[in-house]
Amino acid sequence: MILKSLLFPTRQLCYLCKEKTPYLKSFTCLECNEKLNFAYKEVKIDSIYVDRTFYVLSYNRFLKELIHDFKFNGKSYLYKPFAEFMINMIRKKDINNVDIVIYIPIHRRKEAIRGYNQSELLSDYISKQLQIPISRGNLVKKKWTKEQNKLDRIQRLDNLKDSFFLKNPEEIRGKRILLIDDLITTGATFNECSKILKINGAKDIIALALTSSKTI
């Protein structure tokens, strides 16, 4: 093992397939990179509260499975390549002058079951790498809601209504916010969170997701 690591000192593990590779880009091997569909897209969601919305990757079967593993199979380490992709997008689209990073919260009971909030992991990494402060535990989800993807559009809006709560409005007043989530399903979650942030004095909201299953 020692000899092998001396012979191949640069070989590292791809975070997506766990294979050893001599070349890693954003913690991802070339083969996995090719299976991902980088869109770097700005989209319009149905919201008067969100100023701009972006997502990085087009939704495909490969990514769908990865996101499922990220959220439901304990593969929390996937935040690293995913957040790197999001940082690439932030740089590509010149998203700057952001004052604070905020993640979409999940209910504390859901977080207890999962062991983490995937959007918080993404936000933590982005915050550290770009040296933007993170708001933690201020925006909270107080209502237990059903999984958005099991509902139709009307049910989704109703499901989320009044489900978020801001503990300390002072922290976000007059701020330009980067709001982070893993997946845009309809945009309803970004809308609800942005609504409460704007009502409490947020100046601008840039919503950024890893991907979008919404057909636009």
Ligand SMILES: [Zn+2]
């Ligand atoms: Zn790979």
